[in-house]
Amino acid sequence: MANPGSLARLVSLMVIIMAGAGSSELLELSYTYNVDAPTSPKLTPFTYKVLKKGYNDFGVWVELNEFCASEHSGTHLDAPVHFAKDRWGVSDIPLDRLWRVPAVVIDVSRAIERSGQIDYPIAVKDLEAWEKVHGVIPDHTLVLVRTGWGLKSGDLQAYSNVDETNTNHFPGLSKEAATWLATHGQRHGHRTGIVGVGVDTISVDVGNSTRYGAHEAMYSRNLFGLENVANMHKLPPSGFRVTILPMRIGGGSGAPARIVAELDQRAEPLASSSSRNAGVSLATLLPVFLPVLIAAVFGKKGA
Numbered sequence: 001m002a003n004p005g006s007l008a009r010l011v012s013l014m015v016i017i018m019a020g021a022g023s024s025e026l027l028e029l030s031y032t033y034n035v036d037a038p039t040s041p042k043l044t045p046f047t048y049k050v051l052k053k054g055y056n057d058f059g060v061w062v063e064l065n066e067f068c069a070s071e072h073s074g075t076h077l078d079a080p081v082h083f084a085k086d087r088w089g090v091s092d093i094p095l096d097r098l099w100r101v102p103a104v105v106i107d108v109s110r111a112i113e114r115s116g117q118i119d120y121p122i123a124v125k126d127l128e129a130w131e132k133v134h135g136v137i138p139d140h141t142l143v144l145v146r147t148g149w150g151l152k153s154g155d156l157q158a159y160s161n162v163d164e165t166n167t168n169h170f171p172g173l174s175k176e177a178a179t180w181l182a183t184h185g186q187r188h189g190h191r192t193g194i195v196g197v198g199v200d201t202i203s204v205d206v207g208n209s210t211r212y213g214a215h216e217a218m219y220s221r222n223l224f225g226l227e228n229v230a231n232m233h234k235l236p237p238s239g240f241r242v243t244i245l246p247m248r249i250g251g252g253s254g255a256p257a258r259i260v261a262e263l264d265q266r267a268e269p270l271a272s273s274s275s276r277n278a279g280v281s282l283a284t285l286l287p288v289f290l291p292v293l294i295a296a297v298f299g300k301k302g303a
Contacts, residue, residue, distance in 0.1 A: 024262045024263060024264055025262075025263045026260055026261070027260065028231060029075070029230050029231055029260060030075040030229075030230055030257065030259045030260075031075050031153065031230050033046070033069075033074045033075075035048065036156070037073060037075070037228070038074065038153050038156060038202065038228040039072075039073040039074055039156075039160075039202075039228075040073075040160060040202050041156075043070040044068070044073070045069070045073075046068075046069040046073055046074070047067060047068045047069070049066050049067070050063075050065050051064045069256070071253055071254035071255055072253075072254045074256050075228045075229060075230060075257055075258075076227055076228065076246070076255060077090065077093075077225070077244060077246040077254055077255055077257045078219065078224060078253070078254045079092070079254055079255075080220070080222045080223065080224060081219070081251075081253050082215065082219055082254055083212060087219060087220065089249075089251045089252055089253065090246055090247070090251075090253070090254065091248050091251065093246075097196065097224070098243065098244040100242075100243055100262065101196075101242050101243070102140065102142070102240075102241055103141060103240055103261070104141060104142075104238045105145075105235045105236070105237050106126070106130045106145050107130075107237070108122050108171075109146055112148065117171070118161070118169045118170065118207070119170070119171065119172075119207050120147075121172065121173070121174035121206050123174055123176065123177055126177070127177055127180055130237075134238060136188060139188075139190035139191055139192055139193065140191075140195055141195065142194070142196050142197075142198065142226075142244075143198070144198040144200075144226075144229060144232055144235065144242075145198070146232045146233065147171040147172075147200055147201055148200070148233070149171060150200030150201070150228075150230065150232055153200075153228075153230070161207060167207070167208050168202065168203070168207035168208060169208055170202065170203075170206070170207035171207070172199065172201060172204060172209065172214060173197070173205065173214035174206070174213070175211075175214055175216075175217050177214070178197070178204070178214035178215075178218050179217040181194050181197055181218065182220075182223055193223075194223060195224070196226060196244075197218060197224075197225055197226070198227070198229045198232075198259075199225075200228070200229050200230075201227065202227060202228060204218070204225045204227065226244065226259065229259060230259075231261075235261060236263070240261050240262060242260070242261050242262070243259070243260050243262070244258075245258045245260075
């Protein structure tokens, strides 16, 4: 029979493992997909039609609707092919670049406020300033750039900020900053580099851009973009993961996406580039090691 003390230790270890597994909080980073979802007024607006809402002939409640919208409406993913020929479409992006990806938030809202510019082109120096405080962005990381513009999302007219010439006005990445992000991994000897860049505006480019240099600089190197990301002001600078679930449109240049952040309540520090796969949860390892632990405890009864 197993030693009671050994059994107690096993139970205690299991409690610790499960406590560690439940230490994450989920945060919604997507806007609800409806007529109020932030979308460029230059694109096809979201429409929604109720086909059935009521009881059928058998007395069963049925709801059935249909919608029509641009690929790039609401919170959405820009596939690289959106601005780069022969690059990945939505359905081509590898899952390991979308599922539980380590992420950081580079907050440039103060720099924008100090500049007094609405169409502020985020500069390389703004990104480098973040690294001076928080360290080098690790390999295989999603970078979220917070401009503060997302706080205007409740007023779609102010958020899109279109003038009388049909030109948008809001901050965005300069071509130089986008190139800095896209080539970051190469400069630091990383295997993958930054996988994608998200913003809390309609576009990764400055609102009044006509050449879309940020789009081209990143997407030509197979980085994806995330636009109209919600709740970025609730995220820490680092120590969290993000899962991106775009509609899998075959060959699509973009797709509406559900984006969720997984916040570690223990506030882990920024990981090194070599530790991306070290973040496996204890809950994941439990099925592997539990049989070994049980055998170690109960296997001694014949001794």
